[in-house]
Amino acid sequence: MGEGALLAVRGLTRDFRGFRAVAGVDLDVVAGTVHALVGPNGAGKTTLFNLLTGFLKPSGGRIELAGRDVTGLPPERVARLGVARSFQITSLFPQLSGREHVELALQSASGLGWRFWRSATLMRRYSERALELLDMVGLGEVAEVPADALAYGRKRALELAIALALDPKVLLLDEPTAGMGLEDVDRTVELIQRVRAGRTVVMVEHNMSVVGRLADRVSVLQAGRILVEGPYEQVRADERVITAYLGAATGEGKESGHVAG
Numbered sequence: 001m002g003e004g005a006l007l008a009v010r011g012l013t014r015d016f017r018g019f020r021a022v023a024g025v026d027l028d029v030v031a032g033t034v035h036a037l038v039g040p041n042g043a044g045k046t047t048l049f050n051l052l053t054g055f056l057k058p059s060g061g062r063i064e065l066a067g068r069d070v071t072g073l074p075p076e077r078v079a080r081l082g083v084a085r086s087f088q089i090t091s092l093f094p095q096l097s098g099r100e101h102v103e104l105a106l107q108s109a110s111g112l113g114w115r116f117w118r119s120a121t122l123m124r125r126y127s128e129r130a131l132e133l134l135d136m137v138g139l140g141e142v143a144e145v146p147a148d149a150l151a152y153g154r155k156r157a158l159e160l161a162i163a164l165a166l167d168p169k170v171l172l173l174d175e176p177t178a179g180m181g182l183e184d185v186d187r188t189v190e191l192i193q194r195v196r197a198g199r200t201v202v203m204v205e206h207n208m209s210v211v212g213r214l215a216d217r218v219s220v221l222q223a224g225r226i227l228v229e230g231p232y233e234q235v236r237a238d239e240r241v242i243t244a245y246l247g248a249a250t251g252e253g254k255e256s257g258h259v260a261g
């Protein structure tokens with residue numbers, strides 16, 4: 001299934017007490033691409049993300065990662081097999097520095113866990129790699145600053161470094177620019193452009209201009225189904241997509257204007 005797709009999803013469904021939030025989704029994420037999931041409020045993007053990472057179990061359908069069936073596996077197994085999601089800020093430890101956070105992520109990814117007899121050599125290797133990753137996300141200068149003292153945009157960058165420490169096959173970004181001002185949005189777009197090299201990224205993103213700048217492919221979800229899939233320019237001009245967003249805008253309004261990006 002899904003020739004050439006690193007992540008291949010078929011007929012994926014999730015019901016909540018009789019309500020079908022994800023209703024038979026097919027998705028092929030090609031290795032090396034940035035694939036955006038967009039859609040009006042309540043379309044099922046978050047539910048789909050949770051299914052892909054194992055945080056929710058599907059009611060039906062199948063998910064394959066590099067040809068291997070990962071349907072219904074628990075989140076830690078999915079993560080070990082190479083699907084990493086950028087952490088939520090709420091999961092950062094206020095007193096730990098960026099370096100310490102990334103070192104912990106590297107340790108847990110190594111499978112050696114918390115053994116206290118870790119060798120000094122190994123610890124040095126983790127420190128070096130942690131600093132490299134922090135440099136990559138633009139936090140090299142503040143590596144020793146407690147997470148609590150970092151500005152919002154920098155906390156998000158730290159989450160990204162933590163996800164990268166797992167060296168994922170597929171990196172999932174959940175609204176990477178949510179709540180950011182213009183300057184941070186631009187910085188985050190540049191950052192994702194930098195870290196996407198050699199990686200595969202699936203991203204839920206509301207801001208259409210961000211999608212336009214980053215995504216190779218866009219899947220538009222509506223009412224739990226894929227409405228349209230294709231390159232950004234094609235998708236944004238599609239009448240069905242415009243109608244879906246306008247329909248949503250007359251409802252809750254959150255998305256209005258974004259589609260014009």
Ligand SMILES: Nc1ncnc2c1ncn2[C@@H]1O[C@H](COP(=O)(O)OP(=O)(O)OP(=O)(O)O)[C@@H](O)[C@H]1O
Pocket residue numbers: 016019021039040041042043044045046047048
């Ligand atoms: N745990 C749950 N129990 C019941 N219904 C749920 C649950 N989680 C999601 N839903 C419903 O499923 C639908 C899809 O929700 P979801 O959060 O996946 O949409 P979304 O596209 O991420 O929306 P938004 O852009 O607003 O975050 C919504 O109607 C929501 O109310």
